[in-house]
């Protein structure tokens with residue numbers, strides 16, 4: 001009997017698969033495991049790329065599950081040092097500028113799994129064995145259980161589940177919206193997948209753009225929501241506005257600003 005895939009629209013609302021994705025993902029896998037972290041040199045990058053593709057090719061692009069990505073997660077797995085996990089929400093550029101300097105700390109994009117997929121778009125063309133380079137499902141306008149959204153949910157869950165020691169999160173206090181939002185990946189996935197027996201404390205850094213808004217801070221109500229969510233799970237919260245080492249990274253491009261003088 002023939003397996004019928006549900007009909008798909010000709011064009012999804014999201015960007016299509018990134019051009020040359022196979023070369024990019026394979027290349028990033030080799031760069032990560034042979035150059036950046038040679039202790040992972042035993043990783044099988046071609047097998048990792050095959051597991052990545054197999055998670056979504058030939059499938060309904062609106063019904064991808066976290067189980068589909070299990071083989072990839074297993075092959076790309078790595079152990080990370082306690083006390084060095086750094087989460088973030090709406091602070092993508094700054095957090096990665098910071099970990100580039102502070103190389104002991106890991107965001108998800110500093111792990112093999114996140115490094116390979118960062119900034120890419122992908123989905124399959126279920127009628128064929130190919131990627132769809134024209135369009136991919138948009139998480140809101142088309143469907144939530146698409147290859148890319150499910151990947152980040154799986155990866156974020158893995159990254160929270162693996163955490164140990166004091167963990168950190170960088171939040172954005174200049175958004176004009178709450179710095180902590182329960183609908184974000186951090187608020188909906190990571191907070192709920194930290195293990196209280198291994199993670200006693202989460203330290204939040206609420207950062208403000210230099211010369212930007214001061215719309216939320218450690219004393220705002222969204223941080224209190226985060227605190228009560230964590231306390232229910234027996235995890236303590238500490239919060240610092242404009243954590244100095246991160247502020248110093250911001251000061252590289254604003255060295256004349258008063259908050260960047262050494263005595264401040």
Ligand code: C8R
Pocket residue numbers: 086087088089090091092107108109114118119152156159183184185186187190
């Ligand atoms: N995480 C989630 N999403 C990620 C990601 C990542 O590491 N890396 C990328 N490139 N993306 P946001 P958030 C993409 O709203 O929802 C983990 C995804 O397409 O600013 O709180 C990470 O460990 C996703 O839709 O933040 C981090 O701690 C947006 O970027 C949180 O989850 C998410 O951007 C960040 O997720």
